[in-house]
Amino acid sequence: MNTVSAEKAAALCIGNNIISGFFSKPVKKDLPIQKIKLRKIVLKNQEQYQLEIFEGTKAFHKNILPQNLQKELESFFWDFKIAEFSSSKNWLIFLQNNKGLIHFKTKAVKKENHPNKADVSSTEIFEHNKQKEYILSTSEMPIFLKKLNFFTDEGKIIQSKYHKFRQINKYLEFIKSVLPELKDLLKEKKELQIADFGCGKAYLSFALYYYLTEIESLPVKICGLDLKEDVIDFCNNLSKECGFKNLVFKAGDIGRFNFDKDPDMVISLHACDTATDLVIAKAIKSNTKIIFAVPCCQHELNTQIRKNKDKVIKSFSPMLDYGIITEKFASLLTDTIRGKLLESEGYRVSVEEFIETEHTPKNILIKAVKLDDNSKTKTVLIEKAKEEFKEIKQAFLIEPCLEKLLNGN
The missing domain is CATH 3.40.50.150 (Vaccinia Virus protein VP39)
Known part of the structure; x- marks a missing residue:
């Protein structure tokens, strides 16, 4: 397991093109924020990152443009002991010890039921698994899923929403x-x-x-x-x-x-x-x-x-x-x-x-x-x-x- 700085940890997330993840276990007990979830979304044909910030019994949302994500992540890496993220190819795991050192490891994401192990969009995976006969069809695009940002404007499932x-x-x-x-x-x-x-x-x-x-x-x-x-x-x-x-x-x-x-x-x-x-x-x-x-x-x-x-x-x-x-x-x-x-x-x-x-x-x-x-x-x-x-x-x-x-x- 390698040791990285907060800046390097954030850069690794950007470099791996993360699609979802979370921060948990605050370094300071009096930190009002207990957990942060992150996911990539598409709003008006533009990729963004949505943060879900948990304070007590309430949750707040904040959308960030990709070019601003690095600085946000850096501050979070200082504040939380545990962070995990997924990209299309890797799981990224960060653990901060009591001395403030951030340890990093990664492992490959398994590509389920796909003939080649190359990167593949969630829509392609869905097409490959059509024989499962999902009850909800992507072709009809149910209105509630559309409003919850499950689909792009072209009607394709957003990768981070596939699971x-x-x-x-x-x-x-x-x-x-x-x-x-x-x-x-x-x-x-x-x-x-x-x-x-x-x-x-x-x-x-x-x-x-x-x-x-x-x-x-x-x-x-x-x-x-x-x-x-x-x-x-x-x-x-x-x-x-x-x-x-x-x-x-x-x-x-x-x-x-x-x-x-x-x-x-x-x-x-x-x-x-x-x-x-x-x-x-x-x-x-x-x-x-x-x-x-x-x-x-x-x-x-x-x-x-x-x-x-x-x-x-x-x-x-x-x-x-x-x-x-x-x-x-x-x-x-x-x-x-x-x-x-x-x-x-x-x-x-x-x-x-x-x-x-x-x-x-x-x-x-x-x-x-x-x-x-x-x-x-x-x-x-x-x-x-x-x-x-x-x-x-x-x-x-x-x-x-x-x-x-x-x-x-």
């Missing part, structure tokens, strides 16, 4: 898998009620609305919830611009939120720690038919397992000597428990990969569909899940948040 485009389509594949259940619900009502908790900028909320209304022609009302009022304002304005009259967004806390009508489907993508449990509990208590959850950071059971390390089953105890293994195990155990508690409430549960691990380590998606009361397997499923959950609790001496929420504690 997000794939993620959106992957998400819609999961939604497509529950279309029979959604259509059955519409036999008894005029409109589907859907809640999206922790929606953020709501790329997936917009994709969901577009898919269900424009492609499947289903009547739906979707409500997205997030804590950041500026983000909610942005989403509501975009929804109006797109003419999505039944896609609305509200600012609020998951724990205090009350449904106007019981939802038919509840979605929670990357809600931190026990916020995912809050969403699942609300959905279960509201008799929600379909639940999708992609958990984020998970700390609750990690703390409990460490505390009871010497009391758990001896064969597991040595594994708990290593912090990172305990953390990963606790995360998997948390999602196992969520699955078992959902099954004990009469849901058919599957746990699947949401997006490739090379793009995010938080890639587990929990899909739960409530079984009809006349289902022959429902009673057996419930009793089996209750017994398995009981055994897990006894083995690891834990008190999961979701169980407490379901019991009203």
Whole structure:
């Protein structure tokens, strides 16, 4: 790993023609900015770099012309200990130690499913993978993706947006898998009620609305919830611009939120720690038919397992000597428990990969569909899940948040 100055680090980013990246872990604890995301965009046929700057619970945006990027990057390299960037060919990784020295390393980016390893645009990759039959087509250019700068004026996917485009389509594949259940619900009502908790900028909320209304022609009302009022304002304005009259967004806390009508489907993508449990509990208590959850950071059971390390089953105890293994195990155990508690409430549960691990380590998606009361397997499923959950609790001496929420504690 080489040592570089802030000026050299910035020059390496410019020289490699970076397309996205981030700065994190401020050098000074009192720095108001906690994280900065960067991505290349095209505005009015001109390439620019958009910064997303996170201060507390708010996020601000700033666009920079390429000729001004060097100076901006130099200042950020002084202020943050970690920086990672991607170009079409390389990953660039910068780590600043406590002495202020910036260490640099790089690794090649894999070109997936392409016959030659030369640089290739994201549109070309998309054309090569047409056999995957993406639900959203580039030829039609959905209005919300156009307004979110996914496409150039010529209708081609911007390279830095390609992986997000794939993620959106992957998400819609999961939604497509529950279309029979959604259509059955519409036999008894005029409109589907859907809640999206922790929606953020709501790329997936917009994709969901577009898919269900424009492609499947289903009547739906979707409500997205997030804590950041500026983000909610942005989403509501975009929804109006797109003419999505039944896609609305509200600012609020998951724990205090009350449904106007019981939802038919509840979605929670990357809600931190026990916020995912809050969403699942609300959905279960509201008799929600379909639940999708992609958990984020998970700390609750990690703390409990460490505390009871010497009391758990001896064969597991040595594994708990290593912090990172305990953390990963606790995360998997948390999602196992969520699955078992959902099954004990009469849901058919599957746990699947949401997006490739090379793009995010938080890639587990929990899909739960409530079984009809006349289902022959429902009673057996419930009793089996209750017994398995009981055994897990006894083995690891834990008190999961979701169980407490379901019991009203």
